[in-house]
Amino acid sequence: MRRWPRIAAWCVAALAVAGAAVGSAVVYFGWYDVSATGPHTMPVYALLDVASTRSVKLRSADIKVPDLDSxxxxxxxxxxxxxxxxxxxxxxxxxxxxxxxxxxxxxxxxxxxxxxxxxxxxxxxxxxxxxxxxxxxxxxxxxxxxxxxxxxxxxxxxxxxxxxxxxxxxxxxxxxGAASSASIAPTEAQPSDRRLGDAKAGRDALQQYLCVTCHAIPGVPGARHYVGPSLDGMADRSRIAGVVPNSPDSMQQWLLDPQRIKPGTAMPALGLREQDARDIAAFLQTLSNVE
Ligand code: HEC
Ligand code: HEC
CATH class of the missing domain: 1.10.760.10 (Cytochrome c-like domain)
Known part of the structure; x- marks a missing residue:
């Protein structure tokens, strides 16, 4: 009977050593992707989020708040x-x-x-x-x-x-400045480089335009603030922002310049390149819940 706890302890220790070895290898051999275009995976994202939230809570507990309304x-x-x-x-x-x-x-x-x-x-x-x-x-x-x-x-x-x-x-x-344009001059692809919208490229591209800071997007980690509607089932909606019929073409126009499609909307122009808008529109077409 006494043997089992000892074997269990050895197994735990062996696993810990193996885990540390794998972790070191990932770091040492450069397997971890530090690029800003490679988003965190869902678990890493969740871990960082909890760590940050708890840390801020703990450290701000004793701060006295003055009158803020003048x-x-x-x-x-x-x-x-x-x-x-x-x-x-x-x-x-x-x-x-x-x-x-x-x-x-x-x-x-x-x-x-x-x-x-x-x-x-x-x-x-x-x-x-x-x-x-x-x-x-x-x-x-x-x-x-x-x-x-x-x-x-x-x-x-x-x-x-x-x-x-x-x-x-x-x-x-x-x-x-002008109501409709972001302060961004996008770099345009040469006309010869243009291609049809590609959903996979669109999924990558939308990480570079802050979409996820305002929208929940299925399969894309990071949504925490819900400033705009969830994009889940976007392909099934008949209109974009309730104003224009939902087609890939008008989606592209919406993404390039929301203020022109719907003056006064809270969705800003984000300086998308035309190809990125086409790709993101193609990705949004895949967000369907209809069988
Ligand atoms: C160089 C870019 C940059 C500037 C300038 C900047 N921030 Fe930030 N801020 C960030 C980033 C990136 C985050 C997200 C951090 C994260 O995800 O934990 C952030 C997060 C925050 C948050 C937490 C948001 C939340 O609720 O999760 C607050 C509040 C904030 N910033 C306020 C400010 C204020 C106020 C200023 C001006 C005095 C400012 N920031 C200037 C980049 C910036
Ligand atoms: C600063 C916040 C913000 C950012 C960043 C943002 N959006 Fe929006 N988005 C909104 C808001 C707010 C609305 C609602 C607009 C309205 O109805 O007037 C909206 C509406 C939409 C709609 C229409 C939704 C519907 O139900 O009809 C789509 C599609 C959309 N956004 C896609 C995107 C994409 C793709 C990106 C990144 C390129 C993005 N948004 C970036 C705030 C944002």
């Missing part, structure tokens, strides 16, 4: 947000800068953050930043008072329509 605070927060945050996080109806689209993990729109997270957590994230993501720490760039200004503004952000966000922008701000 109009002066909101006005200062507005200016700070446009100067330091909109480049990566965009704003209502406004896409971020091109480099931000390629970050992995992607910067989410912040319209839901202030609703989903207590003010102390939002303050902590802005002040400390988040390791191994593109989220910078701002404590050496802003005073605590300024960070609270931004936190106050983030509580107002979800109430602003794309039109209001644009109208409040100072001259020269990207958001004050």
């Amino acid at each position: 109009p002066q605070r909101i006005r200062r927060g507005d200016a700070l947000y446009r100067a330091h945050c909109a480049q990566c996080h965009g704003g209502p109806g406004q896409g971020p800068e091109p480099y931000a689209l390629g970050l992995n993990p992607p910067p989410p729109p912040l319209v839901t953050s202030a609703r989903e997270r207590p003010a102390a957590e939002v303050f902590w994230i802005i002040r400390q930043g988040i390791k191994m993501t593109g989220m910078p720490a701002w404590q050496y760039r802003m005073t605590d008072e300024q960070i609270w200004d931004v936190v106050g503004y983030l509580r107002v952000l979800p109430t602003l329509s794309p039109q209001q966000y644009r109208d409040a922008a100072p001259p020269g701000d990207p958001a004050s």
Whole structure:
């Protein structure tokens, strides 16, 4: 009888050694893909998400929240947000800068953050930043008072329509420009390179345009904020955003310039290349629940 616990202990130890050896090999031989185009797998994503959520909760527990509602605070927060945050996080109806689209993990729109997270957590994230993501720490760039200004503004952000966000922008701000175009000049393929939409290429491409920061998309990990509708069953819907008939062609137009199809929509133009829009439209065609 006494033998079994010993054998079990040896098995556990052997497994641990084998696991460590495999782990080291994966690291040492370069098998782990660090490219920003290779998304995390679902389990890695879930693990990182839990680690980050728990860490922020623990560390922000004792922060005292000042009054956040004064109009002066909101006005200062507005200016700070446009100067330091909109480049990566965009704003209502406004896409971020091109480099931000390629970050992995992607910067989410912040319209839901202030609703989903207590003010102390939002303050902590802005002040400390988040390791191994593109989220910078701002404590050496802003005073605590300024960070609270931004936190106050983030509580107002979800109430602003794309039109209001644009109208409040100072001259020269990207958001004050033409309603329909993102500040991105996409690099176009030569006409000879054009090809029909390819669903597999579309699935890869949509990781590079922040789609998953606003939409739940079947089979694509990372959806956490639901700013737009789930794209599950998109192929079965008769209209796109309730306005135009759902065809691959009009889907391509929607993805290239949502504001032109539906003025005032909260979905921003994201600077898609035409081929990417065609590929993503082909991928969306595969999202059917009809047998
Ligand atoms: C260089 C790009 C970049 C800039 C500039 C930036 N952020 Fe971020 N931010 C990120 C990324 C990437 C994440 C996602 C981190 C993750 O997935 O854990 C993030 C996450 C966040 C979150 C957590 C979102 C959530 O609810 O999950 C908040 C809040 C936030 N940023 C606020 C700000 C504010 C406020 C500013 C301006 C002062 C700012 N960020 C500037 C890239 C940026
Ligand atoms: C900043 C958030 C945001 C991002 C990023 C975003 N969307 Fe959207 N999307 C929305 C919102 C909000 C709507 C609802 C628009 C409306 O009805 O006015 C929408 C609507 C849609 C629709 C129509 C859904 C329906 O039920 O008719 C499709 C399709 C779509 N988005 C695809 C995409 C794809 C593909 C990407 C990436 C290239 C993307 N979106 C990026 C916010 C976003």
